[in-house]
Amino acid sequence: MRKHFVGVTVKKVSSSRDCANPDCKKSFMPRVYNAIYCNAECRKIITNQKVLQRYYDKKARLNSRRTCLTKACGTRLSRYNEEDICEQCKRERFIMRLIGWGWSESKVRRDFE
Numbered sequence: 137m138r139k140h141f142v143g144v145t146v147k148k149v150s151s152s153r154d155c156a157n158p159d160c161k162k163s164f165m166p167r168v169y170n171a172i173y174c175n176a177e178c179r180k181i182i183t184n185q186k187v188l189q190r191y192y193d194k195k196a197r198l199n200s201r202r203t204c205l206t207k208a209c210g211t212r213l214s215r216y217n218e219e220d221i222c223e224q225c226k227r228e229r230f231i232m233r234l235i236g237w238g239w240s241e242s243k244v245r246r247d248f249e
């Protein structure tokens with residue numbers, strides 16, 4: 137199928153692109169404008185890799201002992217905390233944001249105590 141495309145018209149090559157699968161990188165003619173893989177197989181390989189990568193990233197995050205990134209805080213982060221700072225610092229960040237929006241600092245702090 138589509139064998140007749142192989143090696144035809146040099147003119148058309150200007151619109152061909154390389155497969156986004158680094159193990160393939162085959163030059164191909166996209167059938168749809170946003171195609172980035174030469175075929176469904178390559179797309180499947182990369183998609184699976186991404187899914188796996190996400191899985192491992194998540195696993196690594198859950199298994200690692202993380203501490204709050206705020207300087208001079210160092211609170212151990214809960215494994216359920218998806219961010220890099222602790223609950224306390226998140227609250228502080230939120231307060232600072234409200235103050236940045238024009239809220240009164242004393243009122244905000246009172247409300248959050």
Ligand SMILES: [Zn+2]
Pocket residue numbers: 155156157160161162173174175178
């Ligand atoms: Zn490919």
Ligand SMILES: [Zn+2]
Pocket residue numbers: 204205206209210211221222223224225
């Ligand atoms: Zn913190």
